[in-house]
Amino acid sequence: MRYIAIIICLIIQLPIIQAQTIKLQKDSVSFNEIINILEAESEYRFFYQSNWVDQITFSPDFADAKPLTILNWLKVEAQLNYKIIKQKNVIFSKDNVIKTNFYDQYLSHISKANEKIIDTTTYVRTLHAVEKTKTISDEYKIFTIGNKQQTAKDGIATLSGKISDLETGESIIGAIVYLEGLEKGTVTNQYGRYSISLPVGSHKIEFRSVGMKTTFRQINIHSNGSLHVELKSKPTSLKEVTVIAKSENQVKNLRMGMEKITLKTLKQLPLGMGEADIIKSTLLLPGVQSVGEAASGFNVRGGNTDQNLILLNDAPIINTSHFFGFFSGFNSDIIKDITLYKSGIPAKYGGRISSVMDIKLKDGNRKNYKLSGGISPVSGRVSFEGPIKKDKASFILAGRTTYSDWVLKLLDDKKLKNSSANFHDLQGNISWDLDEKNSIYLSGYYSHDKFDYYEEDKFDYNTFASTLKWKHIYNPKLFSTISSAISKYNYTNVSGHEPSNSYQVKYKLDQYLFNVNFSFLSSLNHKLDFGLNSTFYDLSPGIQSPYTSESLIRDKKLEKEQALEMALFIGDEFDLTHFMSVSAGIRYSFFANIGPNSRAVYLEDSPRNQQTFVQDERSRSGLINKYSGPEIRISTNIKLSNNSSVKLGYDKIHQYIQMISNTATMTPTDIWKLSDEYIKPQKGHQFSIGYYQNFKQNSIEASIESYYKKLDNILDYKGGAQLLMNEYLERDVVNGKGKAYGLELMLQKKKGKLTGWINYTYSKILHKVNGEFAEEKINKGDFFPANYDKPHNFNLVTNYKVSRRFNFSINYSYSTGRPFTPPIAYYNFSGADKVHYSDRNTLRMPDYSRLDIAATLNGNLIAKKLNHSSFTFSVFNLLGRKNAYNIFFRNDGTEVQGYKMSIFGKPIFTVTYNFKLFGNAKDDF
Numbered sequence: 001m002r003y004i005a006i007i008i009c010l011i012i013q014l015p016i017i018q019a020q021t022i023k024l025q026k027d028s029v030s031f032n033e034i035i036n037i038l039e040a041e042s043e044y045r046f047f048y049q050s051n052w053v054d055q056i057t058f059s060p061d062f063a064d065a066k067p068l069t070i071l072n073w074l075k076v077e078a079q080l081n082y083k084i085i086k087q088k089n090v091i092f093s094k095d096n097v098i099k100t101n102f103y104d105q106y107l108s109h110i111s112k113a114n115e116k117i118i119d120t121t122t123y124v125r126t127l128h129a130v131e132k133t134k135t136i137s138d139e140y141k142i143f144t145i146g147n148k149q150q151t152a153k154d155g156i157a158t159l160s161g162k163i164s165d166l167e168t169g170e171s172i173i174g175a176i177v178y179l180e181g182l183e184k185g186t187v188t189n190q191y192g193r194y195s196i197s198l199p200v201g202s203h204k205i206e207f208r209s210v211g212m213k214t215t216f217r218q219i220n221i222h223s224n225g226s227l228h229v230e231l232k233s234k235p236t237s238l239k240e241v242t243v244i245a246k247s248e249n250q251v252k253n254l255r256m257g258m259e260k261i262t263l264k265t266l267k268q269l270p271l272g273m274g275e276a277d278i279i280k281s282t283l284l285l286p287g288v289q290s291v292g293e294a295a296s297g298f299n300v301r302g303g304n305t306d307q308n309l310i311l312l313n314d315a316p317i318i319n320t321s322h323f324f325g326f327f328s329g330f331n332s333d334i335i336k337d338i339t340l341y342k343s344g345i346p347a348k349y350g351g352r353i354s355s356v357m358d359i360k361l362k363d364g365n366r367k368n369y370k371l372s373g374g375i376s377p378v379s380g381r382v383s384f385e386g387p388i389k390k391d392k393a394s395f396i397l398a399g400r401t402t403y404s405d406w407v408l409k410l411l412d413d414k415k416l417k418n419s420s421a422n423f424h425d426l427q428g429n430i431s432w433d434l435d436e437k438n439s440i441y442l443s444g445y446y447s448h449d450k451f452d453y454y455e456e457d458k459f460d461y462n463t464f465a466s467t468l469k470w471k472h473i474y475n476p477k478l479f480s481t482i483s484s485a486i487s488k489y490n491y492t493n494v495s496g497h498e499p500s501n502s503y504q505v506k507y508k509l510d511q512y513l514f515n516v517n518f519s520f521l522s523s524l525n526h527k528l529d530f531g532l533n534s535t536f537y538d539l540s541p542g543i544q545s546p547y548t549s550e551s552l553i554r555d556k557k558l559e560k561e562q563a564l565e566m567a568l569f570i571g572d573e574f575d576l577t578h579f580m581s582v583s584a585g586i587r588y589s590f591f592a593n594i595g596p597n598s599r600a601v602y603l604e605d606s607p608r609n610q611q612t613f614v615q616d617e618r619s620r621s622g623l624i625n626k627y628s629g630p631e632i633r634i635s636t637n638i639k640l641s642n643n644s645s646v647k648l649g650y651d652k653i654h655q656y657i658q659m660i661s662n663t664a665t666m667t668p669t670d671i672w673k674l675s676d677e678y679i680k681p682q683k684g685h686q687f688s689i690g691y692y693q694n695f696k697q698n699s700i701e702a703s704i705e706s707y708y709k710k711l712d713n714i715l716d717y718k719g720g721a722q723l724l725m726n727e728y729l730e731r732d733v734v735n736g737k738g739k740a741y742g743l744e745l746m747l748q749k750k751k752g753k754l755t756g757w758i759n760y761t762y763s764k765i766l767h768k769v770n771g772e773f774a775e776e777k778i779n780k781g782d783f784f785p786a787n788y789d790k791p792h793n794f795n796l797v798t799n800y801k802v803s804r805r806f807n808f809s810i811n812y813s814y815s816t817g818r819p820f821t822p823p824i825a826y827y828n829f830s831g832a833d834k835v836h837y838s839d840r841n842t843l844r845m846p847d848y849s850r851l852d853i854a855a856t857l858n859g860n861l862i863a864k865k866l867n868h869s870s871f872t873f874s875v876f877n878l879l880g881r882k883n884a885y886n887i888f889f890r891n892d893g894t895e896v897q898g899y900k901m902s903i904f905g906k907p908i909f910t911v912t913y914n915f916k917l918f919g920n921a922k923d924d925f
Contacts, residue, residue: 024062024070031056031078034070042067044084048092050180053078138229139216142202146223152200158224158521160195160476163188163207166230169366169391173337174260175209175231183578186527190337190360191439195476195521207231210260224476255583255635256647256690256705257343259285277328278338278359279320284795284811286705286744286759287342291788291818292848292885293903296325299788300342302709302740302765303354306659306672307682310357313429313443315465316511318489318672322423322449323402329447329463333372333383334398334427336362343688343707344635344649347571347585348517348529353653353684353711361443363431364394371917376910378404393432400425415454423449441469459669461491477521485513493669494547502547505725508540509672529585530570537563537657537674542725558727562594563674564623565656571633579640585633591656592623593676600678600728607773608678608731625676629654643694655682658715660723660733671723678730683712699751704743711738716769716778719837734776736769738786756798765789779839785819787841790848792816805859811852817845823889823896833891845884846900852876868916876908 022041024034031053035046044067058077062070071090075082080092146157163175171192178185179196181204186196200221208214212231219227261281279298282288287301297305297320310317312330320329337360341349349356362385369386383398401424408416425447433439445465452458469483489509496502517531541558571585599619606612635649658679661670675681690705713735717723721732742763749755765788770781778784796812819841826835854874877883884900891897 021064021066022062022070023064024060027059028057029060031058031074034058034060034074038067038070043088044071044090045088046090046092048080049094052080052092052094139218141218143217143219143227145219145221145225145227148222151222152224155200156197157200157221158195158197158476159205159219159221159227160193160224161227161229162192163194163209163229163231164192165212166232167367169387169394170336170363172209172212172231173360174339175207175212178206178208179203180206184525184575189519191471193473193479197521197525226476253637255341255344255346256637256649256688257287257341257707259340259342261338261340276332278330278332278335279328282340282357284759284797284813285340286746286761286793286795287707287742287763288340289761289763289788289790289793289815293850293883295885296321300340300355301686301707301742302711302738302763302786303684304659304714304786304788306661306670307352307354307655307684308357309349309352309355310359312359312445312465313361313441313467313485314469314483314515315443315445315467315485315487315513316351317445317463317465317487318509319447319461319463322425322447323404323421323451327379327402327423329425330359331381331383331398331400331425331427333374333381334361334396334429336360343651343686344583344647345633345651345653346529346583347569347587347631347633348531348533350533350567350569350587350589350631350653351535351565351655351657353655353682361427361429362396363429363441364396366391366394372915374912374914376912378402378407388430388432393430395428395430397428398426415456419451419453421451423447437473439471441467441471443467456495456497458494458496459491460494461669462489464488479519481515481517483513483515483517485511485515487511487513491669496547499548499550500552502551503553504545504547506540506543507669507671508538510538512536512538525574527573528570529572531568533565533567533569535565537561537565539563539672539674541671541673544725556725558725559597561597561674561676563591563656564594565589565591567631579638581637581639583633583635587631587633588628589631589654589656590626590628591654591675591681592626593674595619595621595624597624600730607771607775608728609775610731613728627654627656627675627681643698645692647688647690647692649686649688651684651686653684655684658682660715660729673729676730679715679733680713680735682714685710699749701746701748701750703746705746706743707741709738709740711740714738714767716767718775734769734771734778736767736778738765738767739783740765753801754798755801756796758796759794761793762791763789763793764791784839785841787820788818789841790816790818805857807856807858809854809856813848813850815848817847817884819844820887822887822898826891826896845887848883849879849881850876850883851878853878870914872910872912872914874910874912876910877904878907880906 022038024037026033032050038044039046056078058074060070060073071082074080080094082090082092084090145159163172163177164170165172172188173190173192175188175192175194176185177187177194177196179198182198184196186194188194198221200223202218202220205217205219206214207217207229209231211234213234215229215231217227217229259282261278282298283290289299290297291299298308299305300308310320317329321327322329339358341356341358345356349358364385364387366387367390369384371382371384373380373382379400379402381398381400383396385394385396387394402422404422405420408419408421425445427445429441429443431439431441443466445463447463449462450458450460465485465487467483467485469481471479471481473479487510491507493505494503512535514534515531517529520528520530522528539561541561542556543558544553544556546553546555567587567589569585569587571583573581573583575581597619598616600616601614602608603612603614630652631654632650632652636647638646640646656675657672658675659670660673673679686707686709688705688707690703692701692703694701714737715733716736718732718734723729723732726732740763742761744759744761746757746759748757765786766783767786768781768783769776769778771777792815794814796810798810800808802808820843821837821840822843823835824838826833828834852875854872856870856872858870859868882900882902882905885903886901887898888901889896889898
């Protein structure tokens with residue numbers, strides 16, 4: 001933006017020169033200070049953009065001068081133009097002469113736009129992008145909000161509205177609404193809506209969002225009303241790129257440990273299979289790790305993979321990957337916004353003790369139809385979106401599939417050569433604004449994976465999720481969202497390499513959710529969120545049957561589990577003082593199994609095992625094994641200056657469902673278990689503190705965060721535990737405790753041709769299992785490193801914009817190797833070879849190191865053309881380092897030998913072609 005908003009006046013006259021004189025003699029004084037003196041000692045009022053002059057100082061020497069004399073001197077010194085309107089309003093401009101025929105142009109604009117004035121607010125007709133370029137910018141106008149005859153009695157009015165993308169009509173999540181004069185602001189919610197309380201009168205409001213042009217509006221507010229704003233995308237060749245960062249201003253942002261993953265730069269990151277991967281991208285953030293390449297899931301600040309709640313349009317997703325972790329489970333073309341909470345988790349979220357990843361789908365283009373997609377050597381994707389009713393309703397539908405079997409045919413191994421692996425998924429969303437106060441949203445997700453290993457072992461797993469939401473606006477201060485969701489996950493596992501022992505196992509987990517959420521902005525500028533969450537679990541732990549007629553395996557069906565989880569919550573955000581903001585919330589959760597079901601009884605004062613088992617007895621009906629308790633969330637921001645702040649936080653969370661797995665990584669065939677009499681709910685307590693500093697007009701951000709996390713009732717496993725089709729899991733699992741602590745350093749550059757970030761994390765994750773009996777102890781009851789303990793982690797991400805069409809990226813990652821338990825001896829007992837292992841996790845794998853590069857070449861940048869395309873060339877693991885994913889051991893007859901297994905032992909070259917086809921929408925469906 002090169003010039004400021006100009007005041008719209010009904011009469012433009014020549015200035016009346018005031019007769020007063022001013023004394024102004026100072027050394028090294030700022031432009032703002034000179035203006036303050038002129039306004040205090042004259043009738044002039046000045047309008048300008050502060051960033052034009054915030055780096056300039058002056059030395060005026062006027063013993064007795066008229067205001068106009070000083071003004072003309074300042075014009076020359078600051079290299080600005082000015083115009084005096086209505087005798088006392090001085091409007092500066094930079095590099096442009098202010099037009100004096102503006103009023104005539106404005107009247108013509110009013111006539112063409114045919115604006116309508118509503119009693120409580122100003123309504124501005126939505127113009128298409130082409131039409132807006134031919135008319136006067138909204139930044140030149142004054143918007144009258146509310147009714148002059150109904151001015152708020154207490155002097156405070158509420159301004160609300162929606163911020164959307166000018167080109168697509170999509171609402172913008174997390175856009176910032178800021179009033180510099182009042183030093184207050186807010187951000188838009190998941191529907192692009194904002195609400196803020198202001199003193200009645202005139203204000204200049206700034207609207208900004210990552211990847212969009214900042215714009216301003218001049219308003220004169222009398223009472224409650226609304227103002228809708230459309231933002232333009234910045235003219236850059238990086239539309240297909242994703243930047244992963246904190247909120248736009250981490251100093252002023254209230255929550256700590258919150259990471260925003262915006263989808264303007266994701267596809268530029270070099271990834272192994274030519275697919276943008278949301279989950280893998282989070283591994284480049286501080287405090288987020290995984291156990292190795294192609295591992296499904298992620299670990300956040302000492303938490304296990306099952307301690308992360310992943311929501312897709314409010315529906316929980318259990319399996320977030322395809323092809324055993326090689327591909328993301330989400331199509332990035334349809335993703336609108338991603339927020340990862342590592343701490344400072346809002347009270348409306350619950351059920352997982354480590355983190356929450358909230359993923360929102362796009363609403364779809366409300367102005368034009370668009371077909372887009374991409375093709376790589378192993379997968380393809382396509383999405384189609386457009387208006388159902390222009391500017392009111394839209395849809396988006398996206399699908400992916402893989403054709404990777406040809407890669408297996410190239411391998412030397414006969415069994416792999418004759419194997420097959422494939423997946424496909426489908427995602428969609430419909431949004432419809434019924435009127436100004438009511439909107440409905442319907443979204444769906446389906447994925448299917450199938451792997452056939454030489455007709456011996458087969459895996460087949462599916463995910464289905466759908467959400468229906470109704471949003472209602474009661475008034476500018478209060479709105480509600482009522483949603484219902486369903487999430488289904490199931491898999492089939494076949495083992496057929498030995499016909500006599502071949503079997504088939506089926507597993508299913510269904511979740512049914514109902515949520516009510518209210519948001520209220522009080523007159524004291526408290527932002528309240530309150531409501532109800534409920535989840536019904538329907539779990540089938542396993543059905544086993546023989547796979548072939550030769551099989552000797554018997555039919556077996558584990559008892560179904562059902563449970564109800566409910567929670568009431570309330571959260572508040574408010575300014576305690578002008579330098580201290582607080583977010584506080586409490587959530588009271590309740591969980592109970594739904595009977596009747598069986599209950600295993602064991603001898604008192606004895607360990608749970610086959611020898612102490614007494615009997616199975618049928619438990620009572622109704623709600624049994626009840627658990628409940630309060631959960632506390634507190635975050636505080638203490639502003640030290642405009643460019644620095646300190647934040648503190650505390651989270652207490654309960655988790656009632658947990659994953660049962662004795663592997664270090666999450667797999668599609670893991671089973672989930674509801675809390676019961678023996679397997680207690682997990683509890684997490686996290687204390688965190690951080691310091692944040694911005695430099696060079698917020699273009700560089702630095703932060704240091706530290707945390708301590710205490711974990712109760714975490715699950716671990718006895719040696720030789722059997723987890724699959726085990727009707728007595730309580731015999732093989734033990735409850736333990738854990739603690740995690742760490743330090744996270746982050747430095748990020750957000751502007752210029754070279755952007756990116758560098759971060760370092762030091763963390764320790766220790767578990768302790770010290771049960772009452774010897775078989776319920778691990779490592780003699782002492783603390784030991786968790787399977788995913790990797791103390792040192794370093795990431796470097798750089799993005800260099802060579803030209804408007806060419807972009808180059810480099811990523812480097814380093815981390816400590818994870819621990820493992822080695823065998824230290826083997827012996828023969830009763831004719832069978834036995835292995836003796838060391839204490840749990842006594843050795844570590846080699847350190848992990850990987851360098852990736854990518855380059856994106858865009859087609860020509862002509863705006864009005866049918867197809868916008870680009871090529872992305874990437875090399876994953878450029879140095880070909882053989883990072884160990886696992887270590888296994890073999891008995892060679894005389895000694896036990898250890899072997900490292902690598903997933904990507906060579907550089908992986910990938911070329912991806914991306915395209916976008918645009919079409920005009922002249923009529924509604």
